[in-house]
Amino acid sequence: MRVPISWLKEYVDIPLPVQEVAERLTFAGLEVADIQTIGLPGSALPWDPERIVVGEVLEVRPHPDADRLVLATVEYGGGQPKTVVTGAPNLRVGDTGHKVAFALEGARHWDGTSPTPVSSVLKGRKVRGIYSDAMILSEKELGLSDDHIGVLLLDAMAPVGMPLATYMGDVVLDLEITPNMARCLSVLGVAREVAALTGGRVRYPQTRMQAGGESIEGRVAIAIADPTLCARYAATLIADVTIGPSPEWMRRRLRLAGIRPINNVVDVTNYVMLEWGQPLHAFDYDVLVRRAKGVPQITVRPAKTGELLTTLDGVVRPLAPERLLITDAAGPIAIAGVMGGAETEVTDATRAVLLEAANFHFVSIRKTTQALKLPSEASARFGRGVPPSAAAPAALRATELMRELGGGRIARGVADCYPAPQVPSVVVLTTDEVRRILGMDLSRAEIERILTALEFRCEPQGETGLCVTAPDHRLDIGTGVTGAADLIEEVARIHGYDRIPVTEMADRLPPQRDIVPLNLEEQTRDLLAVAGLQEVITYRLTTPQREAQLTPGNDSPAERAYVRVANPISADRVVMRQCLLPGLLEVMAHNARLRDRLWFFEIGPIYLPSGATKLPAEPRRLAIGMAGRLASASWRDPDPSRTDFFDLKGVVEALLRGLHLGAARFEPTTHPTFAPGRTARLIVEEHEVGFLGEVHPQVRAAFDLPPGPVCLAELDLEELLARVPLTHRVAPVPRFPPALQDIALVVDDGVTAADLTAVIRSAGGPLLADARLFDVYRGQQLPSGKKSLAFSLVFQAADRTLTDAEVEAEKRRIVEATARRLGAEPRA
Amino acid sequence: MTDIPQALTVLQAEALTALEATADEAALEQVRVRYLGRKGSLAAILRGLADLPPAERPAVGKLANEVKERLEAALAARREALQAAARAAALAAERVDVTLPGRPVPMGRLHPSTQVLRRICQIWGDMGFQIYRSRDIETEEMNFELLNIPAHHPARDMWDTFYTMVDGILLRTHTSPGQIRAMREFCPQPIRVILPGMCYRYEQITARSEIQFHQVEGLAVGRHVSMTDLKGTLISFAHRMFGAVRRVRFRASHFPFTEPSAEMDVECMLCEGAGCVVCKQTGWLEILGCGMVHPEVLRNGGYDPAVYSGFAFGMGPERITMLKHRIEDIRYFWTNDLRFLEQF
């Protein structure tokens, strides 16, 4: 909502600088998003009060040498009138008396012909042989609009010689209106706020019509089919009106408020809408009479199947049955509160106007506006709620303004169909309640003062209470506890939030509890970051196609059940993900061009529709993606090794260790995403918690990743963390030195490291503290089909230093056990 | 008969010269053997001692010992010097170019959103607000109706919503539905929770707007929770999050689920309140929305609004990160470009 200060001042005194008023409004919840200054100091190009003044055109003569140019002699209140050359089409030979914006030599103004804003300084020069050192300015040259076709014509009462900045310089407040402040979609609404915040009073405009005509009774009939959709329909009638342009002051105000002037009748409907917040619509009464072949019978009703209306934008619109219409006996004449019909609109030929001031339910208007995609100033107001009480004063005000501007005779009375008059909200508010919510004491007198300033009616009730009646323009005040809260908000914001004291919470601290899964999830993040992985957060909206790329060869992915968005904003964000890996692969592909080392993880939910309830399950997952080099190349190591499966496994093992998860094992398996032979499933306490492996080359290619191993893991974080022990035992650090022994065992290729390690551990008994595999050898020194696995064994007793003989015996037992159970031989 | 004292003097001079001339310990050893060894020059001279008359022996013997000691001392000094020189030479040979870059340490980091979320949650945790995690996909009832935003209400315009194909199910537009879930879980106990989580808005992805972003909602409910508490608690938070000297102000605002509603501004940390591009020359940055829980919302959570009261607030961690670090493009957060992530 754009509010010119000059207009606002008509209804309320502004005792403060504009900047300060804007600040007070903003602090009270009416946010001033922008302040635009026009012509005055502070604007982009202030009008020089000495050199840009109101002028009067005394005479317009033909230019002796140019058909398209004229010579205008202008009186400007200083010395001799000046003659200037102009090509403005709205100054014609013979014209006299026009008031104009007149610029003298040295005045700075906008360049009228430049497509971009460029200012220039007026200098005397010859135009087609005639010297001229002054100029009549267009709106564009003044910075008012882009109009440079003709010069700006001022109202006849503009005082000659007055600085233009004094006459029409202005400041426009651009207000952000929150839904509860819909009443401020009007200049009067804003004036009420200013009055309450500055201790002023609103001066309401005159709402009396000089009705010189016959009564409206019998000249229009009004019926409302459903009062819940249309609470009120009021109409006035003015005959013998002359359609023409509005006066310059009205056009200027409309323009400053952002509305294009059209003609006096339409402009008045818009002007009064901006003033009162009540949208109005003007019908050509004679057309209505012609259509009705008699007295127009206006009915407000929902559309019937198959009905059509050509709206005043020339579009033929089919009307769905839920559209609320204004109709007459011949059919629809307007879409209620949204747009009028073309046939009944006011034209230059209109002589009589039927003015509609109605009230439509906001839900109906919102649905229609959305369905037809026809937002308008009227629907913006109806859609946020307009009080039915505003219809009558707005109708009277507008009709009288039409008479003042367009002449004519107003029919006596208002045809007012108002089946369900507005009931004001009445709320009892006590000082105790104010203290309970605000935490501060406000006297009943202070509360009453604030509410009265906002035009609430207050009656004392009991010792500390007030019985408060909301004014008609307040549709946002409820009843009961809610109504009290509504009033407390009014009291608080006018009193000023900055004047509310500050306290520490004294209320009882709720029971404190530890949220174990959350803590463990954060610990998981830390462990992975310590392991050198970068955390990422990706979009949770994706496409089924992206996820299907993880299963190559599956040409027709079964139509999986997804949480699907009904109104996607783009084709690549249509369903909620069921896997974290595609997002991670995309991050890796994105960064592959930038960095050598691509080690990432993400923790977050996936979304699985569940048949039983409407809400999907949102289990949390952990995904790890690792590729590229182990480190970035440097002068110390120009060619670092590439990440492979065992780097990924090392990270997973570090995580398991960090979480103190004991019984975990990795089993070879197959999975369509991963390369055969390089895939494992992770089993923790006999529960499968996820997969890890090197990605299948087809998957790698599908995600546009460069050659080289790409390692991925996706783990069910909830399954994993559920098995983390609440606490774990810490073993004592041995007092006696360990005995270290290395052995290398040759086994068949088919024997796994896990098999051999298990046998060693079980054979080693309690003295074997650790058995760490440190070398794997295949090659010429061994027969084919054989490999050598070397272990570093640590023997340790808690109560003594082991003798060589004891260690030798242990080692022998291990070697014998591996020979017996796996056919292993010690490597020579 | 040779003159032994003279021979000793000559030997001493020769030996000292030879010692001075040595370049390394091997040469030094040769010199030692030549003059001081068992078969060396000094020993040869001393063998002549037996031929001297007994009366002369003590004086010459003393002289010989003095020469020997002097030479041994000179030898030790020379050895010390040679060793020091050798050490110095070795260190000089091992000198490195300390301006060469260090070996890169592969670092892992947390996403900036995680980092700021943790900071926010930690501060609130210290004030007794515990994390309450709620779901991303919500019912329309939880996301709107129970928060005092009925269908078709003008307030709905404040949220551009992603709906799902299932009637009445949507992607939450804010973390506020968690308020209802928390209240229904804890009623009638007092509540202090914060609800971090991802939210979704039907918006074009641009430098200024995203389809997903985090929010941290806070909720306190009790029998004696007032707007002065709201201000005090939020000011404490702002002082820890943005600095103890930073000024804080509250403006009236509107959210359907709070009343009175407010927005909290914090003095701009980029210009210290002087006015800059980021704060649009106002010196203030809008940090969060807050207010007293609306009576309808309390009632929907199970609390009698005539007895209980509460406050709620909500903030955007990405927005806060952007303001703090002067980031001008919100898309960085989900693009996960390492050139962005490595800066946190």
Ligand SMILES: [Zn+2]
């Ligand atoms: Zn700033």
